Amino acid sequence: DIQMTQSPASLSASLGETVTIECRASEDIYNGLAWYQQKPGKSPQLLIYNANSLHTGVPSRFSGSGSGTQYSLKINSLQSEDVASYFCQQYYDYPWTFGGGTKLELK
Amino acid sequence: EVQLVESGGGLVQPGRSMKLSCAASGFTFNNYDMAWVCQAPKKGLEWVATISYDGSSTYYRDSVKGRFTISRDNAKSTLYLQMDSLRSEDTATYYCARAPGTTVPFDYWGQGVMVTVSS
Numbered sequence: 058d059i060q061m062t063q064s065p066a067s068l069s070a071s072l073g074e075t076v077t078i079e080c081r082a083s084e085d086i087y088n089g090l091a092w093y094q095q096k097p098g099k100s101p102q103l104l105i106y107n108a109n110s111l112h113t114g115v116p117s118r119f120s121g122s123g124s125g126t127q128y129s130l131k132i133n134s135l136q137s138e139d140v141a142s143y144f145c146q147q148y149y150d151y152p153w154t155f156g157g158g159t160k161l162e163l164k
Numbered sequence: 165e166v167q168l169v170e171s172g173g174g175l176v177q178p179g180r181s182m183k184l185s186c187a188a189s190g191f192t193f194n195n196y197d198m199a200w201v202c203q204a205p206k207k208g209l210e211w212v213a214t215i216s217y218d219g220s221s222t223y224y225r226d227s228v229k230g231r232f233t234i235s236r237d238n239a240k241s242t243l244y245l246q247m248d249s250l251r252s253e254d255t256a257t258y259y260c261a262r263a264p265g266t267t268v269p270f271d272y273w274g275q276g277v278m279v280t281v282s283s
Contacts, residue, residue: 091269093209100259100273101201101209107267144209148269152225153211 059083059147063156069164074135078159080145082126089149092121092130095158096141104143105130137163166190166272168260173277176250186243186260186274193241194218197263199270200234200245202256210256213245214263227253250281 060083070076080090088108093101103112105121108128118133132139140163145156172184184200200212213234214223222234233246243260257278261270 089266093270100276101270102273103269103271106269106271112271146209146211146269148266151214151223153214153269155209155211158208 058152059086059150059154061145061147061154061156063145063159065159066157067160067162069162070135071164072135072137076132076135076139076161078130078143078145078161080123080128080130080156082128082147085125086147086149088124089147090121090123090128091146091148092119093144093146094139094141095144101144132161135163166262168262168272168274170258170260170274170277173258173279175280175282177283178250178252178281180250181246181248182250182279183247184245184258184260184277184279186245188241188243188260188262191262193236194238197265198234198236198243199261199263200243201259201261201270201273202254203259203276204253204256207256212258215243247279250279252281255279255281 062081064079090108092105095101104115104119109121120131143159167189169187176182197216199214202212203209215234219236231249235244257276259276260274262272
């Protein structure tokens with residue numbers, strides 16, 4: 058199975074700040090990488106797919122990058138509504154696997 | 165508007181069975197692969213199973229192979245997860261999700277249904 062290691066596990070940032078979350082795969086996943094946002098008590102919402110493609114309706118302050126085994130999610134100009142947990146997921150090979158998550162809070 | 169509504173969760177004893185349903189609307193159900201994803205309390209997400217748009221192919225994580233069965237009824241736009249021989253470690257919120265294809269994983273999710281396996 059492909060292991061997804063996400064960092065940091067938690068993050069505290071100020072409004073307007075730029076935040077970066079990293080995800081490392083145990084082998085090359087050829088950009089088969091997605092990012093999800095999950096707010097407390099809610100289901101996950103797709104943000105990014107194919108490592109860097111923005112899903113419909115997602116604000117442009119979210120962006121994804123990376124290749125091979127290293128990927129990142131960047132949130133520009135942090136807003137209060139961005140407080141949530143974020144998960145990466147590889148869908149290059151079964152079983153599809155998720156990172157452990159990053160909990161983003163406001164400082 | 166795409167909507168996925170799960171039902172059928174609750175409390176079940178270890179070793180017993182439970183069947184989850186997911187009613188889909190707002191899109192052409194039989195054009196899409198569908199999947200189940202679970203999340204244990206305060207834990208991360210785990211992919212459980214995927215079924216192809218026509219039901220001809222199914223994929224499972226190892227821990228549920230032989231115990232869980234994913235199926236669909238395209239005439240009713242409904243996805244199912246039959247869970248047999250349930251274990252305490254199956255306790256989780258189960259989400260159904262639309263899986264458009266190899267380039268996009270899960271683009272829409274249901275609200276989730278809680279399954280608690282306990283005596």
